[in-house]
Amino acid sequence: MRINLLSSFAAGILISTTICGSVYFADKSDNPKASAKTSENRTTVKISEKEMKNKLETKGYVIQTKAEYDKIINDAKASVEKQASPDDNQPAKTVTKVIVNVSEGMTSIDVGKTLVQANLVQDAFTFSKDIEQKGLENKLRPGVYVVDSEMTLDQVISTIFK
Numbered sequence: 001m002r003i004n005l006l007s008s009f010a011a012g013i014l015i016s017t018t019i020c021g022s023v024y025f026a027d028k029s030d031n032p033k034a035s036a037k038t039s040e041n042r043t044t045v046k047i048s049e050k051e052m053k054n055k056l057e058t059k060g061y062v063i064q065t066k067a068e069y070d071k072i073i074n075d076a077k078a079s080v081e082k083q084a085s086p087d088d089n090q091p092a093k094t095v096t097k098v099i100v101n102v103s104e105g106m107t108s109i110d111v112g113k114t115l116v117q118a119n120l121v122q123d124a125f126t127f128s129k130d131i132e133q134k135g136l137e138n139k140l141r142p143g144v145y146v147v148d149s150e151m152t153l154d155q156v157i158s159t160i161f162k
Contacts, residue, residue, distance in 0.1 A: 096120070096149040100160060104142050108132070111140065111160060120149060120156060127153075136161040 047055075053063050064072075098118040102111060108131040112124030121127045130153070131137050139161040147156045 094149075098147050098149075100145045100147060102140060102142050102145065102160065106140065106142075108137055108140060108161075115147075115156070120147065120151075121153070131157065131161065 056063055096118065098115070098120060100111065100114055108128040109124050112121055112127035115121040115127060116124050128137075134157070136157065141162065145160045147159055151159070
């Protein structure tokens with residue numbers, strides 16, 4: 001193909017696209033742009049409120065007034081609040097579970113620092129001294145250990161230092 005023929009073809013496509021676009025956007029009619037024509041033979045039938053309710057109930061819908069709906073919602077909220085706080089005198093105690101990952105080369109001070117971050121031990125150095133007093137500093141092995149806030153200090157030590 002020659003370059004002149006190719007550029008003429010491109011110019012023709014560009015001009016025809018421009019004409020089609022301008023006709024499309026210049027049309028101000030409010031008619032829907034559909035290729036298939038539909039007939040507009042619609043009739044509006046007014047049915048009573050009672051008939052509407054009966055029709056909906058036969059389809060399986062539950063019909064309520066606004067007052068009935070509000071009453072059901074308020075009753076549900078009240079029952080949830082009663083279940084949520086049966087005893088206001090006793091505060092709920094939360095149990096914190098901590099997963100301690102002991103890797104190769106960790107010392108009792110490193111384990112103590114992890115337990116301090118989890119709020120299970122007050123001081124890492126004191127924890128390390130307790131381990132040394134019990135002679136367990138060489139019993140620390142790599143692994144994953146689960147301790148929780150309900151455990152005593154001796155239970156935590158016996159779990160991690162086996």
